[in-house]
Amino acid sequence: MSVKNPVETLLQWAQQKPGQPWLYQSIDGVWKGYTWADAEAQVRSMATALRALDLPPGAAIAISGRNTAHWVLADMAISMAGYISVGLYPKQSPDHIRYILNHCEAKAVFVGPMIDLDEFMGALPEGIKTIGFPYPNLPICDHQWDDLVKAHEPFAGYQAPDPKAVISLIYTSGTTGNPKGVMVTTENLIFATQGMMKMMPAQGQERFFSYLPLAHAFERGAVELASIYLGAEVWFLEDLNKLAEQLKEVAPTRFFGVPLVFGRIQSGILKKLPQKKLSRLLRIPLVSGFIKKKLREGVGLQNARYLIAGAAPMPMSMLEWFESIGMPIMQGYGMTENNIYATVNLPHANRNGSVGRANPGADMRIAEDGEIQYKHAAVSPGYYKDPAKTAELFTEDGWLRTGDLGRIDEDGYLFITGRVKDIFKTLKGKYVAPAPIEGAMARNGDIDQLCFVGTGLKQPIMVVQLVPGNKPREQIEQGLIADMQDVNATLEPHEQIAKIYITKDAWTIDNNIMTPTMKVKRNEIEKHYLEKLHAIADDYATKVVWEA
Missing domain, CATH: 3.40.50.980 (Rossmann fold)
Structure with a gap:
């Protein structure tokens, strides 16, 4: 070599x-x-x-x-x-x-x-x-x-x-x-x-x-x-409580994050500069550039030529928000089994909502059932001491099965449409792919994390954790209901959100609801909340329920 x-x-x-x-x-x-x-x-x-x-x-x-x-x-x-x-x-x-x-x-x-x-x-x-x-x-x-x-x-x-x-x-x-x-x-x-x-x-x-x-x-x-390989400096965060402080000290030239981290950055900005005031300032030509510069400096991203998000889908609303303040975020896609080498958006080739085009040499195809598959030299040989799982990982002709569903547009940009195993069936016998619906509902700025569940229910329910704050309940509910109605207008009847269930406790790695890479564990959400969801499912009039 x-x-x-x-x-x-x-x-x-x-x-x-x-x-x-x-x-x-x-x-x-x-x-x-x-x-x-x-x-x-x-x-x-x-x-x-x-x-x-x-x-x-x-x-x-x-x-x-x-x-x-x-x-x-x-x-x-x-x-x-x-x-x-x-x-x-x-x-x-x-x-x-x-x-x-x-x-x-x-x-x-x-x-x-x-x-x-x-x-x-x-x-x-x-x-x-x-x-x-x-x-x-x-x-x-x-x-x-x-x-x-x-x-x-x-x-x-x-x-x-x-x-x-x-x-x-x-x-x-x-x-x-x-x-x-x-x-x-x-x-x-x-x-x-x-x-x-x-x-x-x-x-x-x-x-x-x-x-x-x-x-x-x-x-x-x-x-x-x-x-x-680049001969670059690496500065290590000392403690999660110092993330905002040390990010500003380091001011990296490229920054990689998961949607949750970018969401926290957004929340931090909006606490200091509420959206109404921010929108008003961004509409003033002579002020807009100054505000964008100050916001980048304020969070420590003024030197970042690349802002890359991965590990989980980022809501379109959040992508558009960061673009509006002069911090365009490029979504990428990959998995451990292909060494995170699959697709990425770049500043000169970015399509919001997609996860980018195939990386150099990363052969990609969409199977007949919609699964995204890869074949290239970064693909792992398989799972250690597990030939059975390794065999399941690959197709008969040697392509890596990602377990993700997607489509490729006419320009080669990949769009993730769901996860094979995440698709659930409601009591009506209808299948629902939750990922696109979660992505659409994530436009609501009060939502920190969310998970759409429907196994054993007549109609699916959106379980959400809110961004910490002191906003009045009535105002939060009004915003959630308005967004839910907008999302439901785009869905088939069996896919529509029946109601929103707001959880009381935080979803964390410690309580096993999130993985160490900050992905929500759908099976744990169902285990924690499904009994409570069944108890409220038949109350069709109430659209937002707060956990007692």
Whole structure:
């Protein structure tokens, strides 16, 4: 393979620009930089230390905790030493942690900063070796990062692995059942990263802000690996409570987010500048440009040439809102099984409502049943230790089944129309695809999250969580009913929203209603609320119900 792998590229930068900072870590609000030479030295010594632990060749080594400089350094050291890296989400359930570590037979785990550390440590299988990252308030581990680095000579004689060999396992966060271990090869990573560089080449010194989980293929590819190949800086968010503050400090040159994050940015702006006043100011030609500039600076996105949204569909209303304030957001699409290499909108080729055109070399087709399918070199070879699920993942002629439904317009833009497994049947015996209806209803600015359910109901009900605020109930209800009527006017009778059910409790990762990548778990919503929905279903007069 002519293109260098990530480890080889790291070593190249350490030779070409040893003193240039690569990773920036904040501890108690103070940033510390690690140059390419610093990174190389730590990665080499840690690779030697891992070999000294006498682990079996090709053993799995897990990395835990929130995003940190050492998460990335550990990933590179594992690869250099010839082992397989396995990322763990910082707020994963103990059952899933235990399952993943047992399933991949992990022999060691890097322990990083996270909430619920005691729970995490209690979930570790007996006999697994622990290596503590050098951060405050971490538990005592079998080994400490700094001690291992100091005690071992730099690793020499690195040999690049076979491009088709598995170098990492990415366990899907899963909306149902146990996570599945997606196998990732060097060839997968290089193909996806090189393709992304063609679409979004470096422009001067790039600066990334890392805050989405590195255990997910989206952040790992778009930030960790892209930074290595582009020679870009990476600044790591210290704490979720500091997101707004540190985003402004870093002011990245490209910003990747999920709809929930962009929704929070929108809410933050509207709290300071209500929509009526904002709309009035944007209509004044001499003021509009100034306001847009100040808004970008206010949230820390004044340098961002690319604002990319992925992981879940973004409502058209939100896309149009951000475009109106001079922050056009480009939607992309992908899945762990194709290393998030599928489609993306770009500034010069953007169609709102779509998820973009196929990436370079990403062959894409729509099957007869409407399923989106792919075949290219970034597609995973399958699921670890699960030949049955792997067989289900591919068609007879070798195309990856995404499980998503879509259509491609005359210009090649892909539109997601639903999810094969999300389609439900009401008591009327009619099938409903919830995704487009959820996307249409998400135009309402008071809605933070929503889920359209109808299994076992005569007519589907929209379950929503509201944006926190002090808006009068009557005003919220009026807006919801107006939007519901507008959406229903476009639907078949069996698809129409019967009523809106407003939940009292927040939907979070902690209460298992959202995945670590901030997707709503439809089956958990049904489990939590279906009994309550049945109780109110026959009251046809009431259109908005607040959970008691």
